[in-house]
Amino acid sequence: MRTALILLALLALGALPGALLPQRQLNAGKVSDYITQHGWWGQLLDKLQFYDVYSSVWFSAIYVLLFISLVGCLTPRMFEYAKQSRQQPVITPRNLARLPHHASSTVDVPVDDVVEAAGKRLRGWRMVVRDEEDGARTISAERGYLRETGNLLFHFALLGLIVAIAFGKLFGYSGQVAVIADGSQFCNSGLFAYDSFTPGLKVDGTELDPFCIKVNSFKATYLADGQANSFDTDVQYQSGDALSSDQWQHYNLQSNHPLRIAGDSVYLLGHGYAPQFTVTFPNGQTRTKAIQWNPSDLTTMLSSGTTTFDPPDTTDETELRKHQIAITGLFAPTAVFDGTLMSSIFPAPNDPAVAVQVYVGDLGNNSGYAHNLFTIDQSMVDQGRLVQKAMRNLKLGQEITLDDGTRIRFDKALEFTGLQVTHDPSEGYVLVFAILLLVGLMGSLSIKRRRLWLRVTPSGDGTVVEVGGLARTDQAGYGEEFTRLSAGLLTGKDT
Incomplete structure (x- = not known):
């Protein structure tokens, strides 16, 4: 121990x-x-x-x-x-007066009747009746064996809890993904469907529970000071045989109200904005794209990010790297301007605007190194391979025209939801063991082991009744119980 x-x-x-x-x-x-x-x-x-x-x-x-x-x-x-559970209570001590709790009396009731009445009063105690050589009869009684039962239950539950958590770490997984709330879908098909994925030690991401989720809309309500009040996400989901059909079920996904599906739990982890831009190239072709930007201020939802475009109809890798477009900067759901500087004063999309810088050139996507989704590769800028072409604040519907005639328009502000998918095969066992742990702890703390002895001795003046008590653990509270019990036992009657 x-x-x-x-x-x-x-x-x-x-x-x-x-x-x-x-x-x-x-x-x-x-x-x-x-x-x-x-x-x-x-x-x-x-x-x-x-x-x-x-x-x-x-x-x-x-x-x-x-x-x-x-x-x-x-x-x-x-x-x-x-x-111990098979053993009988210990024999009655010779001198009961030396015990912490003791009382005695003399009654005119026969010895056998006193013992019989005491047996009825001590119903529920583990007891044994013994006869002594001088004609006296004794009762040894014990109570509170469930204290050790609760103690063992607590420790076995703790052991089971450790095993269950370890099992969950082996075969569980969790992943996060951002899904734009415009009918976009997410399918639990593999680890590459996630923005970040944490597998268990025995999970390789190839045999995940199959299901799909379609995020139709997201609605947030705020208090007057901008503090979030509620988040509601209208989603549709399908799993099992429904995956091969067009059958979807609706669910209102909220904070602390996860969607349970296919053995997994889907939580609403967060939200943000995905500004949508349309690029019209000099040849008249257009490309529209919306990608999530990272909230840098959760109070006002001022966000930063980067949206990139590749030129159309370009198969030459060298030419492609010369004409890639990156739109990077800030997004404000409720914009406020101090001259040319933009900020946000409220998290709801009351007056969305962006402050963007437009770069043209090589984005460095084929450099072989990992890139941050929300920023451009600064090394490409330092090398002169990615050049800034414009910088401007845009409200909805406004656009920028570059030197070569390329037009970039800020269309609208979409919202995205951050979803967390968690698979934990041990969560049911963890709950059971946690409940058992609490039950065992309550039992071990509330139940007290105590012993009580009764000696009934015949004498010339009647029958001498002696009662002694001993608490096996903490004596607190046993004095009152002993006083109440002894008051009835000393009468020698069962009423």
Whole structure:
């Protein structure tokens, strides 16, 4: 037990870095920034797996050792409890007056009648009646065996909880994806359908539970100060045999009201805006595109991002890289201007506008390196391969015309929803073990082990009745119970 307590303390201590430091599974970008800002210290923490605490070798070692320690604690206790449960209560001490609780009286009731009446009063106690050599008769009674039952239940539930959580980490997964609320669809077909995906140790992303979700609309309501009041997402979903047909079911997806489908849970994780732009090229062809921009201020939903376009009818890779377009900047759902500077004063799309910079050239998409979805590759700008051609504030319907005749129009502001899909095959077991853990804890704390002895001795003046009591654990509260019981037992009657 001492080892288990030490390991529990180490587990709590080991979890502290997971709460204080950015974790790669939650936000890899923040981890990279933290390492860059802290130099060699940040790199050392990375080597020690402090940015992947809950999947690190040292945290897993503490976890496994705690599991082994719990098994080592519970196994002998279980056999000892089984042995004690078959034993009879201990014999009555010779001198009951030395016990913490004692009372005696003399009655004119026969010995056998006193013992019989006491047996009725002690119904529910585990007791045994014994005869002594001097003609006296005794009763040994015990109560509160369920305290140890609750204690064992608590520890076995804790053990089961650890196993269930480990099972969930092996075979569960979670992923996040942003879906524009204009009828766009998301299908749980593989890890490449997600913006970010965290698989379990035994999950490779090839056998996910199949289902599809269509996000029709998103509606947010706000208080007068801009604080969010409610989020409602109108979605349609299909799974199983319905995937091969056009049968959809409606669901109103809200915060803390996930959609349960195909063994997975779909949560409404967040929302934002996706400004839609239409580019008209000099040859008259048009391209329309809307992609989510990242909210940089959750109070006013001022967002930043980048929308890119490739020129049409261009198969030459060299020419393609010379004429790619990037529209980058800020989006304000309720715009306010201070001269040429734009900001947002309210999160609802009351007066949307964008402050954009338009770049033309090579976006660096084929450089072989990962790129941030919301920004342009600054190295391409530094090399002169991506050149700024225009900068302007645009409201709905306004457009920019570049030197070559290309026109860029800000069409509208669509909303997107951030969805999180979670598959945890152990969540039902975790709930059961958590409930059992609480039940066991309540039992072990509320139930008290106590013993009571009764000696009935015949004498010339009548029958001497002695009662003694002892609390096996905490004595608090047993004095009142003993006083109440002894008051009835000393009368020698069952009324």
